[in-house]
Amino acid sequence: MMKSLLHYVALVLWLALIASTPLFADNYTIRIAISLTMFSAMAVSWNFIGGFTGYPSFSTAAFFGIGCYVGAIAQRNGVPLVLAWVLASVFVAVFAALLGAIILRLKGHYFAIGSIAIVEVTRLITSSWGSLTGGGDGLNVPLLQGNPQEVASFVLYVMLSILVLAFCTSIYVDRSKLGFALKCISQNEDAANMVGVNTTVYKIIAYTLSAVFCGTVGAVYASWIGYIDPTDSFSILLTVKVPVMVLLGGAGTVFGPIVGAGAFILLEEVFWANFLEWNRAILGLIIVFLIFFLPNGLLKLDYNRLFKRLINKKARTPRTMDGTS
Amino acid sequence: MDIVQILLNGIVLGSLYACIAIGFSLVWGVLNVINMLHGSFIILGGYLTFFAWQYFGINPILALPFIATTLFCLGYVLQYFFINKVVTAPVLTTLTLTFGLDMILYNLMTVFFTATPRRVTLDLGTLNIGDLYLPVDRLLGMGLALCLTALLFLVMRVSKIGRAIVAVRMDRQAATLMGIRVNHVYAITFGIGAFMAGAAGAVFSMVFPVTTNLTGVFLGKAFVICVIGGLGSVPGALIGGIALGLIESIAGYTIGPQNAITVGFVLMLVLLVIRPSGIAGVKGYE
Numbered sequence: 001m002m003k004s005l006l007h008y009v010a011l012v013l014w015l016a017l018i019a020s021t022p023l024f025a026d027n028y029t030i031r032i033a034i035s036l037t038m039f040s041a042m043a044v045s046w047n048f049i050g051g052f053t054g055y056p057s058f059s060t061a062a063f064f065g066i067g068c069y070v071g072a073i074a075q076r077n078g079v080p081l082v083l084a085w086v087l088a089s090v091f092v093a094v095f096a097a098l099l100g101a102i103i104l105r106l107k108g109h110y111f112a113i114g115s116i117a118i119v120e121v122t123r124l125i126t127s128s129w130g131s132l133t134g135g136g137d138g139l140n141v142p143l144l145q146g147n148p149q150e151v152a153s154f155v156l157y158v159m160l161s162i163l164v165l166a167f168c169t170s171i172y173v174d175r176s177k178l179g180f181a182l183k184c185i186s187q188n189e190d191a192a193n194m195v196g197v198n199t200t201v202y203k204i205i206a207y208t209l210s211a212v213f214c215g216t217v218g219a220v221y222a223s224w225i226g227y228i229d230p231t232d233s234f235s236i237l238l239t240v241k242v243p244v245m246v247l248l249g250g251a252g253t254v255f256g257p258i259v260g261a262g263a264f265i266l267l268e269e270v271f272w273a274n275f276l277e278w279n280r281a282i283l284g285l286i287i288v289f290l291i292f293f294l295p296n297g298l299l300k301l302d303y304n305r306l307f308k309r310l311i312n313k314k315a316r317t318p319r320t321m322d323g324t325s
Numbered sequence: 326m327d328i329v330q331i332l333l334n335g336i337v338l339g340s341l342y343a344c345i346a347i348g349f350s351l352v353w354g355v356l357n358v359i360n361m362l363h364g365s366f367i368i369l370g371g372y373l374t375f376f377a378w379q380y381f382g383i384n385p386i387l388a389l390p391f392i393a394t395t396l397f398c399l400g401y402v403l404q405y406f407f408i409n410k411v412v413t414a415p416v417l418t419t420l421t422l423t424f425g426l427d428m429i430l431y432n433l434m435t436v437f438f439t440a441t442p443r444r445v446t447l448d449l450g451t452l453n454i455g456d457l458y459l460p461v462d463r464l465l466g467m468g469l470a471l472c473l474t475a476l477l478f479l480v481m482r483v484s485k486i487g488r489a490i491v492a493v494r495m496d497r498q499a500a501t502l503m504g505i506r507v508n509h510v511y512a513i514t515f516g517i518g519a520f521m522a523g524a525a526g527a528v529f530s531m532v533f534p535v536t537t538n539l540t541g542v543f544l545g546k547a548f549v550i551c552v553i554g555g556l557g558s559v560p561g562a563l564i565g566g567i568a569l570g571l572i573e574s575i576a577g578y579t580i581g582p583q584n585a586i587t588v589g590f591v592l593m594l595v596l597l598v599i600r601p602s603g604i605a606g607v608k609g610y611e
Contacts, residue, residue: 056417102598109359109416113548114597117590120545124587236541240424243417281432287425291411291418 007255014262019160022153030152034224036265037159038217043245043257044166045213050243051252052179053206054186055104059115060242062122063092063211065233067218069126069133072141072228081144085219092215093208100207104200107189116239123234138229141222155224159217166213167258173209174254182206186252241283248290250297259298330457331574337459337467339570344470344528345543346550347477347562348521354557355494355514356412361423362403363547364540365430366396366519370526371535372434375443385445385531386469393524400519405512412511427540434537442534466532473524477517478559490514494557545586549593 021033042060049057067088074084103114126133133139144151173179181202184192193199222228241264249260264286271282294301349363370392377388403426411418449461481487492500493510501507529535546569554565569589577585 050417054415056415056420058420103594106597109353109357110552110597112359112416112420113552114594117545117548117594117597121587121590121594124584124590128581128583128587240421244421247417247421277436278432280435281429284425284428284432287421287428288407291422291425292407295414295418 011255011258014258015160015164019157022149022156027148027152030149030156032265032269034152034156034159036262037156037163038221039242039245039265040258040261041159041163041166041217042214042242043249043261044163044170045210046242047170047210047246047251047257048173048182048206049203049210051246051256052173052182052186053203054252055203055207056108056112056243057115057207057210058112058239058243059099059118059211060214061234061236061239062119063096063214064218064221064238065119065122065126065230066095067092067215068222068228068233069139070215071219072139072222073132075142075223076139081223085216085223088219089212089216092218093212096208096211097204100204101200104203104207116236119234119236119239123230126234127230133230136230138227141226141228143226144223151224155220158220162213162216162220163258167254169209169213170254170257178202178205183252244287244290246297248286248294248297250299253297253299256297256299263298327456331578332571333457333459335571335574336567337463337570338574339567340467340470340474341525341529341532341566342546342550342570343563343566344473344521344525346547346554346566347474347559348518348525349544349547350551350554350556350558350562350565351477351490351521352515352518353551355490356404356408356511357416358408358412358419358423358515359416360515360518361420361544362427362430363518363522364542364544365427365434365537366400366522367526367529367543368535368537368540369430369434370396370523371530372438372443372526373523374527374530375445375535376438378445379443385447385527389469389524389527392527393520396523397516397520401512401516403519404515405508408515409508409511431537431540438537440537442536443530444534445531447531463532466528469528470525473521473528474559474563477521480517481559486510486513490517542586545590549589552593552596 018033018036021030025033042064046057046060049055070091071084071088074087075081079087099118103111103118106114127136129135130137144154146154173182181192181197181199184195184197185199185202189199218233222233245260245264246257247260248264249258250256267286268279268283271279275282345367348366349360352358352360352363373392373395374385374388377383377392378385407426408419408422411422447462447465449465452459452461452464481491489500489505489510490513492503492505493507493514497507500510526535550562550565550569552565553568554561554563572592573585573589576588580588
């Protein structure tokens with residue numbers, strides 16, 4: 001209980017720090033804060049299907065991209081800003097529920113392949129449906145009113161609210177019957193089905209929850225950037241990055257996605273700034289490192305033991321290999 | 326355009342596709358790993374062929390065995406030292422790991438080779454039969470692709486290592502008890518996957534320009550072919566490849582080339598749901 005209280009306090013402080021960036025920092029830092037909240041929100045939502053339910057979903061980019069496009073097209077046709085965002089979220093939720101009903105019959109490798117294919121199909125359709133989406137030329141989105149500073153802080157607070165909403169949903173799911181059912185599915189789906197858990201419905205709910213916030217984030221992102229194109233909106237990189245963030249923090253935990261997204265984005269920012277040409281390889285190295293040395297994520301590391309081991313190593317002479325650690 | 330010409334184009338393209346997918350299918354079927362590196366292996370093979378031709382004047386067909394063997398070694402090392410450690414982990418872990426390795430390889434290729442589209446131009450002319458047009462380099466590519474496929478089929482059927490791979494695929498535990506070194510067989514299998522990818526890349530560079538931006542496209546084709554044809558069997562990949570070639574060729578003619586790829590993916594999704602083991606697949610290999 002103490003430990004979890006500590007986690008909550010840390011989280012509130014972290015969010016407060018992000019929220020206060022417009023007060024003291026320049027636009028560049030606010031931009032980092034926005035991508036922190038944006039990816040944290042997507043990581044929290046991926047956690048519903050990938051963490052709690054244990055389904056290796058790689059369709060995040062499809063939901064994000066559809067959110068971008070629905071929001072943008074709605075706004076271009078005169079729908080007010082906030083309504084366009086809501087519309088995008090609803091559209092993505094319905095899309096995910098219908099898609100989930102079909103694709104969630106698959107398991108393991110087939111589900112992974114199917115979910116990646118969804119990203120490809122949505123991207124290809126968006127590129128070739130030129131009359132609606134502008135095709136490969138992309139789409140201009142009406143710009144937000146105000147000077148850059150105001151726009152950035154506005155977007156930051158909207159993204160932060162999405163994150164908080166996603167996080168609260170995640171806490172609720174974790175403690176409710178739904179979360180329990182999802183964890184059962186994760187451990188043994190057949191057994192869960194046998195004892196009367198309606199696995200199909202619960203999986204679809206988890207899949208829809210994992211999609212809806214990504215859709216909202218996408219729509220807000222489109223309004224912020226002002227220009228979207230199929231390659232950026234439906235990127236395979238995004239679809240793998242989000243699960244990696246969750247794995248980095250700890251899949252299936254409430255706080256893991258936020259910790260992972262935070263660590264990942266900050267690392268990425270450092271590498272983008274210093275090793276522009278090598279950033280992709282470095283991200284690859286992070287993934288390899290993560291899989292071999294942090295298989296359960298940052299949160300599940302036993303920090304006390306790690307700390308003691310470090311102290312022990314320092315105290316003893318390096319030549320002894322006594323393995324007391 | 327004549328219907329015969331469309332079908333012929335489809336078969337020529339399909340044989341090349343089969344060559345792309347066969348290594349991927351083998352790795353997925355035997356190791357149960359979705360190898361995200363496959364696309365980069367193909368491009369690496371293509372680039373090496375191009376450089377051998379451009380700077381040393383080596384004929385691509387002569388260079389092919391050496392380049393494929395280089396990729397075999399790369400694949401063996403990657404599997405033996407990295408992927409073997411997590412090979413029994415859930416798909417999320419293995420897929421993410423190979424994706425991470427792919428990002429490293431991709432970055433190395435773009436930095437050292439740059440992403441310029443490159444093609445080995447052999448200038449072999451075109452073969453005309455009646456009103457059918459067949460570029461000779463494509464026919465050559467098709468012939469090579471079919472030879473490679475047949476070679477792999479033979480290796481899997483008659484060689485000792487091929488039988489060992491099949492045994493490990495059927496039952497890992499029993500294979501271990503029979504004295505098969507599973508880690509070594511896994512590494513060999515992954516190596517063969519990389520070998521076939523490298524060879525496919527070499528063949529492709531004679532027919533189409535290759536660039537690092539195509540890694541995802543090749544990987545996507547491999548996905549679709551594996552699902553259409555079924556996993557882990559050589560004939561399955563061949564059937565899947567030719568089926569996809571025909572589908573893309575016909576779709577390209579009827580509803581436009583920009584939609585041809587979409588048709589392949591949609592067909593794959595439909596097949597995944599109604600018959601996940603593929604047209605020629607064996608049930609029971611999850």
